[in-house]
Amino acid sequence: MLLQVENLEVKYGNIQALHGISFHVNEGEIVTLIGANGAGKTTCMHTIPRLPPPEAPRVIAGDIKFKGESILETKPSDVVKQLHLALSPEGRRIFGNLTVMENLKLATYARAKDADLNAEYERIFELFPRLKERRKQRSESLSGGEQQMLAVGRALMTGCKILLLDEPSMGLAPVLKYELFRKLKQLNEEGMTILLVEQNANLALHLAHRGYVLDTGNIVAEGTSEELLGNPDVKKAYLGG
Amino acid sequence: MLESIIQNIINALQWGSFYALIALGYTLVYGVLTLINFAHGDVFMVGAYIAFFVSTFFLSALALPGWVALALCIPLTMILTAMVGVTLERIAYRPLRKKGAHRLYVVITALMCGLILEHANLAILGASRKAFPPLIEVHVYNIGGVTFTNLKVAVIITAILVFLFLHWVVTKTRVGMAMRAISYDKFAVPLMGIPLDQIIVVTFVLGSGFAGLAGLLFAMSYPVLDPYMGALIGWKAFIAAVVGGIGDIRGAFLGGFLLGAVEIMVVAFFPSTFRDLIAFSVLLMILTWKPTGLFGIAKTTKI
Numbered sequence: 348m349l350l351q352v353e354n355l356e357v358k359y360g361n362i363q364a365l366h367g368i369s370f371h372v373n374e375g376e377i378v379t380l381i382g383a384n385g386a387g388k389t390t391c392m393h394t395i396p397r398l399p400p401p402e403a404p405r406v407i408a409g410d411i412k413f414k415g416e417s418i419l420e421t422k423p424s425d426v427v428k429q430l431h432l433a434l435s436p437e438g439r440r441i442f443g444n445l446t447v448m449e450n451l452k453l454a455t456y457a458r459a460k461d462a463d464l465n466a467e468y469e470r471i472f473e474l475f476p477r478l479k480e481r482r483k484q485r486s487e488s489l490s491g492g493e494q495q496m497l498a499v500g501r502a503l504m505t506g507c508k509i510l511l512l513d514e515p516s517m518g519l520a521p522v523l524k525y526e527l528f529r530k531l532k533q534l535n536e537e538g539m540t541i542l543l544v545e546q547n548a549n550l551a552l553h554l555a556h557r558g559y560v561l562d563t564g565n566i567v568a569e570g571t572s573e574e575l576l577g578n579p580d581v582k583k584a585y586l587g588g
Numbered sequence: 589m590l591e592s593i594i595q596n597i598i599n600a601l602q603w604g605s606f607y608a609l610i611a612l613g614y615t616l617v618y619g620v621l622t623l624i625n626f627a628h629g630d631v632f633m634v635g636a637y638i639a640f641f642v643s644t645f646f647l648s649a650l651a652l653p654g655w656v657a658l659a660l661c662i663p664l665t666m667i668l669t670a671m672v673g674v675t676l677e678r679i680a681y682r683p684l685r686k687k688g689a690h691r692l693y694v695v696i697t698a699l700m701c702g703l704i705l706e707h708a709n710l711a712i713l714g715a716s717r718k719a720f721p722p723l724i725e726v727h728v729y730n731i732g733g734v735t736f737t738n739l740k741v742a743v744i745i746t747a748i749l750v751f752l753f754l755h756w757v758v759t760k761t762r763v764g765m766a767m768r769a770i771s772y773d774k775f776a777v778p779l780m781g782i783p784l785d786q787i788i789v790v791t792f793v794l795g796s797g798f799a800g801l802a803g804l805l806f807a808m809s810y811p812v813l814d815p816y817m818g819a820l821i822g823w824k825a826f827i828a829a830v831v832g833g834i835g836d837i838r839g840a841f842l843g844g845f846l847l848g849a850v851e852i853m854v855v856a857f858f859p860s861t862f863r864d865l866i867a868f869s870v871l872l873m874i875l876t877w878k879p880t881g882l883f884g885i886a887k888t889t890k891i
Contacts, residue, residue, distance in 0.1 A: 396778075396779060398775070398778060398779070399778065400688055401688050422778075422783065423779070424778050424781050424783040424784075427778075427779065427780065428781045433779065434779050436775070436776060436779065440773055440775055440776040440779075441776070442768070442769040442773060443772055443773075444768055444769075444771070444772045445765060445768060445772070449765050452762065452765065453762065453765045453766060453769055453780050453782070454781070456762055456766060456781050457780070457781030457782065458781075501780070502779075505779075505780060505781055
């Protein structure tokens with residue numbers, strides 16, 4: 348198991364957001380967390396990379412393990428640098444005052460000096476050709492879809508081996524949504540482990556190998572994507588009947 | 589007439605250089621932390637005192653020639669003053685940041701830190717003023733009725749070089765990119781593998797280091813030091829940074845020179861007691877006209 352969350356309980360101030368959830372991600376998998384608004388998906392995604400308060404909640408019980416070792420005490424910058432885990436956060440959070448290229452460059456901050464970055468920039472541009480056209484533009488001038496691609500590209504440029512994606516399809520036109528998901532599939536086939544949080548459960552389960560259903564801070568269902576797609580409760584609550 | 593205009597321009601540039609050098613430190617820290625570091629003027633004062641002790645040591649204890657003492661004094665003053673700035677960050681601002689304290693409390697802490705620096709100086713060194721030893725021989729040049737000294741020219745050139753250097757750091761280096769990124773969205777910065785604290789320390793090193801350099805140059809130009817010397821000049825530099833558009837280093841630089849120019853021009857035409865009154869009134873008018881400052885854009889890019 349690459350990433351393992353065990354009985355995780357977290358609090359924002361006095362409000363408990365996760366009530367002891369457990370899930371895991373194996374190497375090479377796409378795993379998805381689905382659930383309604385406020386189910387705790389984003390909380391979970393902010394907790395794993397150990398973001399500092401006030402963005403991330405306090406862990407009050409349970410553990411997050413990477414290759415079997417607890418990372419609760421790991422600094423967020425080391426999560427990226429040493430564990431090669433990257434998060435593309437909800438709402439994209441790109442640096443709008445920097446150009447597209449600067450956003451990508453900044454993501455290589457912690458990389459080894461001898462890494463062949465040019466080849467990687469090329470790979471990002473191959474994956475998302477729009478970014479290449481716009482690489483000298485201030486990124487806040489990009490469209491929503493382009494910003495999302497930049498957010499994913501930026502996460503990839505950290506040199507990650509496990510990619511956490513929080514609502515990557517939010518605000519995207521359907522065409523772009525499918526395009527992005529095809530790219531994610533391609534990335535996974537090239538070896539990237541992906542943990543995906545999505546409100547669009549149907550889309551997510553068609554991409555992922557396995558999934559977990561979160562509801563008000565608890566995991567209420569889990570299984571392979573086929574199992575979840577066939578589960579009548581999940582169908583009713585999350586797949587529109 | 590022409591001579592007196594050129595003369596005033598040179599004076600304004602030299603006087604503005606000090607404001608610019610200090611304003612750059614305000615603006616860097618504000619850009620990264622949205623903190624108005626009110627202790628910054630006193631860090632400048634500490635820089636001047638550090639320069640005093642370092643140069644006195646080199647001149648009297650080691651009997652070095654003045655230019656050697658100066659050459660050693662510049663880096664040493666900058667390093668030691670940078671350490672003072674980083675120490676303030678470490679013991680005063682960082683703990684508050686880690687606790688997620690509201691910005692207001694951090695600003696008040698900064699004000700207190702400034703007062704502590706002033707009064708610690710007063711308590712340790714006493715109220716008597718210190719005379720800064722001459723490090724280089726000041727030559728007075730007179731070209732067509734315009735007089736200037738080698739020191740004045742050096743001050744102006746230094747301010748310009750510091751600005752160019754910082755502009756390069758902020759626009760071209762990865763640390764500078766990280767500083768700009770923090771000013772835009774602190775949240776996503778650690779996700780890039782960038783240790784926030786490290787960038788903040790670099791910011792304080794740059795700001796305080798150049799405040800130290802300003803302290804040294806100021807002490808060489810006006811060789812009388814007292815514990816409160818940083819207070820008024822610090823306030824004025826802060827105002828210069830705001831007028832320029834706080835958070836933008838071009839703004840700090842321009843604001844510094846603008847304030848210098850306004851002050852010198854007022855003195856050229858009015859009694860010198862009118863200086864601060866008229867200068868601040870002019871700045872007030874600029875801010876009324878453009879509240880975000882000359883380079884300020886309402887909350888987008890800073891630094």
